[in-house]
Amino acid sequence: MNDPFVVGREVEVAANSLVDRLLGEKVDEKCRLFAVTGMGGIGKTTLAQRIINHPKIKNFFNLDPVWVCVSQTYSEIELLKLVIRKAKGSCVDSNTKSELQTVLSDSIASGQSLFLVLDDVWRADVWVELFRVPLYNSKGVSES
Template identity: 35%
Template sequence: MGGIGKMTMAQVVYNHKELEGFKIEEKAWVCVSDDFDVLTISKSLIGSLKGSPFFIPIDLNGVQVEPQKAVNGKKFLIVLDDVWEVDYSKWEQLMSPFKAGAPGSTMIVTTRYRYVAQTIRCPDSDTYPLESLSDEACWSLLNEIETVARTKQQ
């Protein structure tokens, strides 16, 4: 289901201060949505890893060399947000450059669909299905936000 906090949870992890203790050397965030195009996603990853401005090759081979250079021997965290569909061969192609990363490197994939996690062969122990909050939990959260807002105004 959309809007239950998948991206927010990933953002909390991505921006968490304790990541510094894990010595993450490279970070990238890419929103994927409904078109799992390896070339487009790879270009976005290069832009996120290298920053702008940066020349991005136009062919897939060139595009795959750059992320490999960026993560070679380094520990990285990559978020692929809102993946709607994926073919396993395309997934393998996208992941190929990241095999050069250091042990402990991590990729977070957010998706609405369990079959995406199954397609990329994510073990069930590494998936975290989010459930909708109960009405009581929603009201409690809104109450907490209101309390924090009042405290900041004072």
């Protein structure tokens, strides 16, 4: 797991620690959330990339990890559709937030687990307003 393009052992240690916490004792919890916050340029995205590409993560979650960049200005509808597509769901003709949240919830079938990364988030309410309810209500999801 040595990446010659990442400088510093701290990133590797932090990634391993977070992966161990994520997959620790309470992996039966329906939903787990980890937030990596801080000012720009300190390595939050690098850390998230290390975690999402960690072999333990790839082995634990049975859906491909979903990585979404949330720009400073974003469309809730388009963001939901993007996550649904990446989670192998189908948006059909849904065009409202609540319809798309239901589609997202239904896209994660029983027994499946999803690892979701929201990168470059400028507003803390993105998780609360768009993803918390559909992912908690899905038939079977472990998310972080």
